[in-house]
Amino acid sequence: MSAKALVLRHVHFEDLGTFGEVLEQAGYTITYSTVGDSDFLSADPLEPDLLVVLGGPIGVYEDETYPFLTAEKAFIAERLEAQKPVLGICLGAQLIAAVSGGHVFPSGVKEIGFKQITLTSAGMESPLRHLGGVTVLHWHGDTYDLPDGATNLATTDIVEQQAYTIGNHVLAFQFHPEAECDERFERWLVGHAAELAVAKIDIIRLREDAARFGPALKEAGRAVVREWLSGIGR
Numbered sequence: 001m002s003a004k005a006l007v008l009r010h011v012h013f014e015d016l017g018t019f020g021e022v023l024e025q026a027g028y029t030i031t032y033s034t035v036g037d038s039d040f041l042s043a044d045p046l047e048p049d050l051l052v053v054l055g056g057p058i059g060v061y062e063d064e065t066y067p068f069l070t071a072e073k074a075f076i077a078e079r080l081e082a083q084k085p086v087l088g089i090c091l092g093a094q095l096i097a098a099v100s101g102g103h104v105f106p107s108g109v110k111e112i113g114f115k116q117i118t119l120t121s122a123g124m125e126s127p128l129r130h131l132g133g134v135t136v137l138h139w140h141g142d143t144y145d146l147p148d149g150a151t152n153l154a155t156t157d158i159v160e161q162q163a164y165t166i167g168n169h170v171l172a173f174q175f176h177p178e179a180e181c182d183e184r185f186e187r188w189l190v191g192h193a194a195e196l197a198v199a200k201i202d203i204i205r206l207r208e209d210a211a212r213f214g215p216a217l218k219e220a221g222r223a224v225v226r227e228w229l230s231g232i233g234r
Contacts, residue, residue, distance in 0.1 A: 003027050003029070003050065004031065004049050005030045005031070006031050006043055006050070007051075008035075008053045008054060008092070009034045010055065010057075010091060011035075011191060012034070014054050014056060016052065016054070017178035017180045017184075019221070019225050022225050026229045028050060031043075035056075035068060041071055041072060045075045046078065046079065048084075050087065051079050051086045053087070053088045054091070055090030055139070060095055061098075073095060080096070083169050086171075086172075087170075088173070089173050090175070093163075093173055094143075096147075097146070097150070098144070101147045101148055102145045104145075107141060107158075109141070110199040110201075111138040111139075112199055112201050113205075114135045114210070114213045115135060115136070116134065117131060118156065122153055130220045130223040135217065136177055137210070137213075137217065138159075138174075138176070143160070147166070163175070168231060171225075171228050177221030177225075179214075179217070180214075181210035181215075181217060185214070186207075189206065
């Protein structure tokens with residue numbers, strides 16, 4: 001009998017990306033629950049074997065503007081309380097941090113583009129070691145204080161918090177190791193066109209960097225998740 005993975009999605013083009021096949025190969029049946037659909041957050045948060053919380057272009061603290069965030073944080077909190085496996089990416093990592101007692105706030109910069117992360121000593125001993133020396137995709141303006149009980153795994157020169165674990169049941173990325181950097185990357189460029197324009201990001205260079213760094217990122221990112229899944233003890 002296959003395991004179940006529930007994926008909370010905030011914008012359609014920010015999906016599981018290159019991680020999808022890894023989950024399927026590990027025996028997971030994948031179900032998306034998408035913001036704006038009538039069944040968003042209708043599932044039992046404890047029922048899936050794995051919860052994945054994906055990215056999105058809003059702030060964790062914007063509950064008044066986006067009321068679903070209050071319900072989503074409660075959903076994640078129930079899952080974390082039970083210490084059931086959770087994987088978070090970008091906004092997902094920030095939501096997990098907020099629910100776990102960390103403060104999420106604007107960093108003051110837009111860290112958008114491809115560059116390497118620096119692994120902490122804990123990161124080098126974790127599945128993130130596969131990303132050592134690999135250029136990854138960053139796409140965020142917010143950051144977070146590391147929650148109590150969490151371990152920081154990676155940093156950059158601009159934003160200290162880039163990935164963390166909580167026990168062996170939570171893995172969270174501030175950056176995007178799952179991004180598909182082939183022709184599907186165009187969806188990101190169009191979907192975030194306004195943000196890129198305001199941040200004065202060179203879209204042509206961003207596209208070229210995706211083609212240049214995407215293949216190595218795909219292999220390394222998949223290796224990270226494959227190893228983490230094998231260790232969560234489901």
